[in-house]
Amino acid sequence: MTSIYIHIPFCERICFYCDFPKKVGKIEEISTYLHALKKEIEMYELPKIIDTLYLGGGTPSILNDEQFEILHSTIKKFTFSTDYEFTIECNPEHISIEKLQWFKRLGINRVSLGVQTFNDKLLKLLNRKHNRDMVLNAVKLLKQEGFNNISIDLIFALPLQTMEMLKTDLATLLVLDVPHISYYSLILEEKTIFDHWVREGKLSLVDNELEAAMYEEVITTMRKHYHHYEISNFAYPGYESKHNKVYWKNQHYYGFGMGASGYIDNVRYYNEDRVIRYLEKVSKKEHPIAHKDELTKADIIKEALLLGLRLIDGVNISEINERYQVDVMTYFQEEFTILKKHGFIEISDNIRLTHKGLFYGNEVFSYFI
Structure with missing residues (x-):
């Protein structure tokens, strides 16, 4: 089993709850990064067959035609197994016929939509660009174009979210009939906008009792329709995330790109989490690794x-x-x-x-x- 994670750290805007390695990138900077990414991957002698590939971010779906072409020049060198899984994380507003043509050319067969909630008021609070209708249209277009392995990411216990709002989200979700759902509780991460607002008393989180009740509602509802296979993940039989199960089963994988981590030969390595440091090391033909942990x-x-x-x-x-x-x-x-x-x-x-x-x-x- 050979699995690869590739990190595309660029976003159009920064979500107020997110602490993943990311930045708002200019067109030239993104292209430079993708060329460096290609060079980093070429530093490794990879196995001949790839079983899972995951393009995460950031927002990989922001790439334009020129940038997808650069990415394609890297990925076309991979040989995939017959039952491979190739996932890309997307924002709903980026789903278009043109983008989906690129997905097909790249060999992508699984699309993960960062929805978070269907409530337009809460989406604005999160600083998300899409709205409920954009999600519905994105899922419809994906299915029309033959992308049936769709995952939706959602968050519960959001500030200002009520139980009725959660139930409405669940009802909307079930109508979409997608085969995989990731449903996480909001975690207040340090140095995020939400963290800053909470410290200043401008924002309140839901209490522990309501959060627990919301999780109970999520798993009770979802288990009526999906296989609950991981704490926060639900799937139709056969649609469990192959790539993420590599992590949960403590198997080895490669991680490429700024802020990515990998686990090879019982060593966990962590790449530089600043674009400038990542680019500097790659330009010197060095592995852009910030540090390693050799596990006993x-x-x-x-x-x-x-x-x-x-x-x-x-x-x-x-x-x-x-x-x-x-x-x-x-x-x-x-x-x-x-x-x-x-x-x-x-x-x-x-x-x-x-x-x-x-x-x-x-x-x-x-x-x-």
């Missing part, structure tokens, strides 16, 4: 639990014992005893979160950091 066996086993417990099926005891040559029940005996006492996990052939544990995921994961 203990680190790897902890990460396997930390990531694997995000999956609803959890981690299989026999598989993890064989993969890491460890008796996981003995290795984490103290942690498992505490977590079972709190009712956060259950253990059979697999170790998995209970329904209660889904609401205390971060507390559970803290035992394996």
